[in-house]
Amino acid sequence: GHNTLLSYYHHIANFNWFFHCKAVEEGDFDTFFSQIFRQPHVSHYGLWEDHVCEWLAHKIPNVLFITYEDLVEDTERELERIAEFLGVKLTSELKKRVLHEGKFETMQRNNAVSYSWGMKDSKIQTPFIRQGKVGGWRGKLSEDQNKELDEAIEKVIRAGGRVRCTLD
Secondary structure: HHHHHHHHHHHHHHHHHHOOHHHHHHHOOOHHHHHHHOOOOOOOOOOOHHHHHHHHHHOOOOOOOOOOOHHOOHHHHHHHHHHHOOOOOHHHHHHHHHHHHHOOOHHOOOOOHOOOOHHHHOOEEEOOOOOOOOOOOOOOOOHHHHHHHHHHHHHHOOOOOOOOOOOO
16 A cells, blocks of 8 residues: 555656646655545556455455565565466576566666666656665655555455554
């Protein structure tokens, strides 16, 4: 929830030539939070927690849920989970290559995944692949915003979701 919010804000900022979001254009995070991210019929997918809960309710056997926090915590473990899920034989060479190509620094330099082409007319220029860290939201949200997101996260957890906001 928390990390998703910040990533979504920067995604909209980088591609605002497409989204035309006045709050983001003006750098007004608080308005973005209250009038866009927390409104059920404004964001493309509705409220974050409703969107995640809907996916969880499907219980589709060919959908693997992965959290960014898990990827950061142990990329190799998660790669092995993905390979097993897909039925892919993960040779040591393939594992080494995927781990290298999936590194934050490698992806940030790779124009094929950095979307540098899409940010040409954005007033706010932040890299598409920004930080590669968990917890970047700390210090950016007010106490009330944090509380509201905590309640949203509780809803997802009650629905059976595994949500992590830190690596603590």
